[in-house]
Amino acid sequence: MERTCWIFDLDGTLTVAAHDFDAIRRDLGLRPNEPILEQLAELPPAEAAPLREQLADIEGEIADRSEPQPGAARLLEALADRGHRRGILTRNRRDLAWRSLRAAGLEHFFSDGDVLGRTDAAPKPSPDGLLKLLDRWAAPAGDGVFVGDYLFDLQAGRRAGLATVHFDVHGAFRWSEHADREVRTLGELLPPSGSQDGPTS
Numbered sequence: 001m002e003r004t005c006w007i008f009d010l011d012g013t014l015t016v017a018a019h020d021f022d023a024i025r026r027d028l029g030l031r032p033n034e035p036i037l038e039q040l041a042e043l044p045p046a047e048a049a050p051l052r053e054q055l056a057d058i059e060g061e062i063a064d065r066s067e068p069q070p071g072a073a074r075l076l077e078a079l080a081d082r083g084h085r086r087g088i089l090t091r092n093r094r095d096l097a098w099r100s101l102r103a104a105g106l107e108h109f110f111s112d113g114d115v116l117g118r119t120d121a122a123p124k125p126s127p128d129g130l131l132k133l134l135d136r137w138a139a140p141a142g143d144g145v146f147v148g149d150y151l152f153d154l155q156a157g158r159r160a161g162l163a164t165v166h167f168d169v170h171g172a173f174r175w176s177e178h179a180d181r182e183v184r185t186l187g188e189l190l191p192p193s194g195s196q197d198g199p200t201s
Contacts, residue, residue, distance in 0.1 A: 009148035063099040071186035076109040089129040127160035154178035
């Protein structure tokens with residue numbers, strides 16, 4: 001809690017994981033077991049464009065069914081009470097990220113410019129989006145934390161110089177070497193009960 005800039009992955013971190021990426025790859029006619037965005041980037045623009053729209057349609061349906069991760073609202077409320085910055089960096093589109101947040105009832109914890117998607121910055125594992133948020137907040141990397149459930153999140157956080165939190169509800173922690181902390185619940189990131197820390201800007 002002493003770090004004042006908190007950035008989160010969205011799907012599978014602040015919201016309950018709902019994407020079946022294997023099924024999405026099959027629907028799009030892509031190779032199995034390889035990242036979707038990177039495969040689309042390999043295609044000629046005319047071939048990739050309709051697949052991107054199909055992907056957005058699939059993601060939109062999932063976004064509208066989003067449920068908050070247990071403990072997400074409590075953690076975001078605690079950060080807000082302390083005056084800490086709160087941002088999101090997702091490989092989803094920004095408009096779809098907002099649809100997810102609204103469906104999950106978490107949208108009021110974030111300002112418009114603090115939610116970045118794949119059209120706002122190079123997709124994770126690039127640190128581009130994290131660095132953009134830090135620049136927007138005029139904050140050094142040492143003030144930042146990035147919380148995510150996948151390898152690309154942790155790699156991006158490390159490359160940006162942020163502390164990294166590996167969130168995994170199953171406790172497998174497959175990428176622990178890239179994490180500064182591992183948690184199974186977002187509640188583990190809350191300050192100790194009775195903490196009287198005041199707001200920090």
